[in-house]
Each structure stands twice: as C-alpha cells, then as structure tokens.
Amino acid sequence: MQNTDASENRSSFVDFAAIKDEMMSNQTPLQVLDGHGKIVNQAVFDQYSDTELVDMLKLMVWERTLHQRSNALTRQGRLGFYAPTEGQEASEMGAQLAFKATDFLLPAYRDIPQLIQHGLPTWKAFLWSRGHVLGNDYEEEHLAAMPPQIIIGAQYIQAAGVALGIKKNKTEDMVAYTFTGDGGTSQGDFYEGINFAGAYQVPAVFIIQNNGYAISTPRHVQTAAVTLAQKGMAAGIPFVQVDGMDILAVREAAKAAREYAAAGNGPVLIETLTFRFGPHTNAGDDPKRYRTPEEEQPWFDNDPLIRLRKVLTEKGVWSEEIENAYIDDVKAEIKAAVAQADAAPKQKISDFLKNVFEEPTPDIVEQIAIFEAKEAK
Amino acid sequence: MATMTFIQAITDALNTQLKNDDKTLIFGEDVGKNGGVFRATDGLQAEYGKDRVFDTPLAESGILGLSMGLALQGFRPIPEIQFIGFIFEAMDSIAGQMARTRYRMNGKVGLPITIRSPFGGGTHTPEMHADSLEGMIASVPGLRVVTPSNPYDAKGLLISAIKNNDPVFFLENLKLYRSLKADVPEGEYTVPLDKANVVREGSDVTVIAYSAEVNESLKVAEKLAKEGISVEVVDLRSLAPIDSATLVQSVSKTHRAVVVQEAQRMAGVAAKVVSEISEKAILSLDAPIGRVSAPDTVYPFGLAEDDWLPAAADIEAKVRETLEFN
C-alpha cells in the first residue's frame, strides 16, 4: 500500500468526499411564522380566517393546560405513566389538525393529545396512564386508532400495514398516520415501515417529532444523517423538514401530505423540529443531567404558543383575558375527566383471564375459577 | 466491606471490571452521561471515557448485533437493555446469532458478552417494561441466564458473568434495586455461575425460588418457623442451567418441594425445576411438587399488578398444602 495524502484520496472514478459534501447540504425547514412571530409566508397565512387561527391557538393552550394538569396529577400520584408534551404543541396539534376522524392513528406514548383530539375521552386517557385496561377500550367511540405504543418504532411498521389494508379495501379518502421521536428513527421498525410503505405505495403519513433528545441521548448520537427527513430518500418516499414550533407550517405540510397520500400517490415522511421543555417522563428523568440552560433557553423563547399568541394579539383577536377564561374551561373539563376515571371499577384478574383468547382454553378456565373465588372474598 | 444497595453493588461490579480489564465496554441507551435510567452506570463514563462507556442509537437489535461484532474483535461487551420488554427487538441477535456461535464454529469461538437488563414486576412501570420473559430467554441453548436476589450475589455473579467466555444474560430485579442493603466486599470477588444457593436451611419442606420471590419465600420461612415448621429456601440464582444437584440434595432431605416464580404458570422456569426434580428425585418425595406462579395472562396493567403477582401469602398457602398432603 502506498501512502497517499488527502487530495490523492479523491479518486477520479468516484469522489466519495464530494458525494458526502452534497449529502450534507442542509434543507431549510418550512415556516409560515418565524421565531419572532413574523409572517414569512403571507400567502399561506392569509388562507386562514381569524376564527381558524384562534382555534389553533386554543388547541395549543388546551394541550399546554392538559400537560400542566397531568404533571400536577402525576406528582399527586393520581396518574401513573406520563410523558410531558410541553413545547411540542405546534408539532402535535398542527399535525393532528390535518387528519380526519376516519383516518387511522397509531400514536406513541407522547401522543396522547392527538389521541384525545381524535376522539379518545380524556378520562380514558387518564385510565391508560394509570394502567387500567378500560383506557384501551375504544369500542364505544369507534375510534380509528391503536392505544399508545410503548415499543419504539413498532407503530411505524403497523402503520404501513394499516395503510396497505386501506389500499386493499379500496377505501376512499382515508390514510394511516403515525408518530415517532428522533430516537425512534434508529429502530429497524422505522426503516422497515417506511420502506414497506414505499414498496407498496400505500396511503400513510409518517411523522417524526424531532425534539432533540431520546431520553438523554442527543439527536447527533442517533445518526450521521443531516436531517431525519432525508431517511425517506432510501425508501423512495418524499420527505420534508418543518419548523415544529410553527403550527401553521406543520399543519400545512401535514395537510399536503395527507392529500398526496389519500390521492393514491404513496406515503410521505415529515420531520418536525421541536423541543420537549421538561423531562422525558415523570418517572425520575432529570434533564439537568444532559442539557444545559444555555441550550434550553432559545427553545423556551421559541415557545409555539408565544409565537402565535403574539400575532393574534396584534390582530386584536386574542388577549390574556380570553386565554385565562379558556384555561378555566379546560381545567373544569379535566377535573370532570379525573372524577370519571376515579369512578372506574377495579380491574379483575378473572376478567384478564377471560380476555386472553376469544374462548378461554381449558387451562385458563381452571385459573378463572381460582381467581373468581379469590375475588369473591 | 461497604454497605450497598443492590444497584450500588451492580455499579461496583461494573466499575471493578472496567478497571481490571481494558477490553470491557459498556454501551446501551442512555448509559453514558445519564448513567442509565436507573443510574446503574452512574459516573462510569466520567471515569473511563466515551471509548469505554457510550450511548448508542435507540435500537436493541443494533446494540446486541454490535456486541457480537465487538466480541469477534476481542472485546468483552457489557450491553444494557433498558427494560426487559424491549428484548424482543434483539432476540435474533441473542438467540439466533450470538448464543449459537460457539457451537456453529466447532467450539473455537466464544463470545464473552454480558447482557444486563432490569426485569420483574411490582413497581408499576408502564406496559412492556416488567414482563417476565426469563423462561423464554432461559430456553435458548448456548445462553446462561443469571439472576441474583441480593447485593452480595449481584456483584459476585456479575463479575463472574463478565469474566465468562460465553454469553450470559444477567437479569436485575427492578423492585430489589433500592429496597435491599447488604455488606459487599471491595474489589474483585466472584460467586460461581451455574450454582443454586441454600439461603436458609430447613428440614420439612424445600421452597425453590429466584430473584424477588426468594425474599418473599424467606418471609414465609420465618413466619412458619414460629409454628415449628422448618422451611429450607433455595435461591436458584442460575435459571440456565438449572443446578439440579443442589435441588435433588435438598429435596432428598426434606421430601417436599414448592417452586415459586413471579412469571406466568406457562412461562417456563418453574416448570423446568419441577421436571428436573420429578426426573431425578421423585421417589424421595412425600407430596406432589407445589407450584406458585402468576396466572396465564399477558403481564397485567399497572393498577392490577398487586393482585396478579404471587406474594408471600400465596407461597404460604402452597407450602401448607404440600405439608398437609399424606
């Protein structure tokens, strides 16, 4: 082997360094409102009426209030598992607004607000958090959704399957949509999901909420790829990166993705750039161990609520009084939901046993009798 | 000698082996700066650097496949799976690849990998975090499965596992992490793999358990001692292989046996213990072997865990039933 210096490393047949340079050129994330609340895409902004804009802010205020109450309730031991959503309101609500109630949602544990907006009663969401099976009983609501997924990535490949089913059933105007985090894009299921969806050209919209961290692991440890969106390239599906603190941009991108997919053009991948303001979950995670205040502050300043609030206040259609009155309404609804969750009957192991199969097998019949006797005491 | 919790004993074992063998590597999700979600690797990256202790992308199949590759390059990987329920993602790497490598390569290639993962219920984790999967894992040929019930064993067994030249699956009980304290020697010491431990001697009945259920069984033994019933408690420690010699010896002395596991009835380890005793010591028995386990449902939702998990009262009832048999 000869020693070569760097310039000689550039083969005339294939210049990998140049290929890498090209690959590393970043895309600019889509925006409608910038970080200072300045309108950067007037045409899109003007498509929305004041009422629609106010409704969008209300949705984000609703999510923020739900977060604050859920946080307090977990601290009081009145909820179980809770993954904070503060900071991700534009990303979650912007996306959710683009879909119809008949679209099939495959959420992860941080996507409870989308699930509620999709039709899950809040009290059931609280039961899910507490570890009560009634929280996953969607029959009455005819919910087109699966319960929140715990296994990172599993929902992505399932979404491809749901979308393939929609296509095979020739259902008109319906898509499957799903979320994962930045960390989730490292899982095999993520790649398999987008690849299958591309291979079968199915109506699926895949959303990556890139909030910078998977628990403590920063985004740059997950992959050397410049954007997570560009992972769509290898699957042959179109992709885009969006400012995830801008509800209008997320909504527009998701709406376009839905239309594209529902029209039979195949799947789409969207990456939203966002930030989780708090800990990963309320079970002992401390972001101070892995994030600095200098790093956090610009994101806090970039709060999606502040951005839209500023524009709507200037327009004269929003005020602190309106916001406070609305928060009171939301709090009252949440209080009622907690009461309803509290009233749920205690779970019985004998019922669990009855739900293992459609018809209990002989060994399970034996065990049902044992537990029914115990429960009768 | 220092007093340590179970998890401190784990950290101490890892620290000791990182110090003693520069081929050891710790990696997994959040094990670096964060020190793991339970802080089992707390401070280790600061001490040994990112080359030895590092965060991985979020992919269990990747973590275990990487372990195999690193072991092929002479390293001694100690990967962490954050919670046992995530092991399904990695089962091909573990069962389909790593555990069969020595056999496949005519005995010449060993893969000295120690997979650590918390397991066990009763702490109200979300779904898929605490499932009792040890039976499934313990039925993989070529894989040792070890689970300590106290801090002393935790450190000694973990060091043995790391020094062993074959893959070992090391299961750490979530509930025990911070609820137990014991004296743990400093520096390197080992507790032998593949060996059960008689943690309490007795003459009337043998209770065989592992992990957190050992402590439940000890409570029962203490309670029954006040009534003059002498219970011998055996801690399996090794779920693969099962140390049937120790079991046969104990059962031949007491003539009665109860096997306890937190897992579902169908889920393996207790069934294996029962069959070992049946094959090797059935003629010394005065009563059918009793079995205490959880029912055959999916691992339950958090709120129902306490009704689902077998506890001291269930063990006590089964022990009495076994003693009353004539």
Ligand SMILES: Cc1ncc(C[n+]2csc(CCOP(=O)(O)OP(=O)(O)O)c2C)c(N)n1
């Ligand atoms: C298969 C699997 N591995 C590990 C975990 C543990 N875990 C839960 S959340 C998480 C980080 C997820 O990060 P990301 O995908 O970025 O989503 P975020 O939580 O930030 O929304 C990890 C490692 C899990 N739930 N499932």
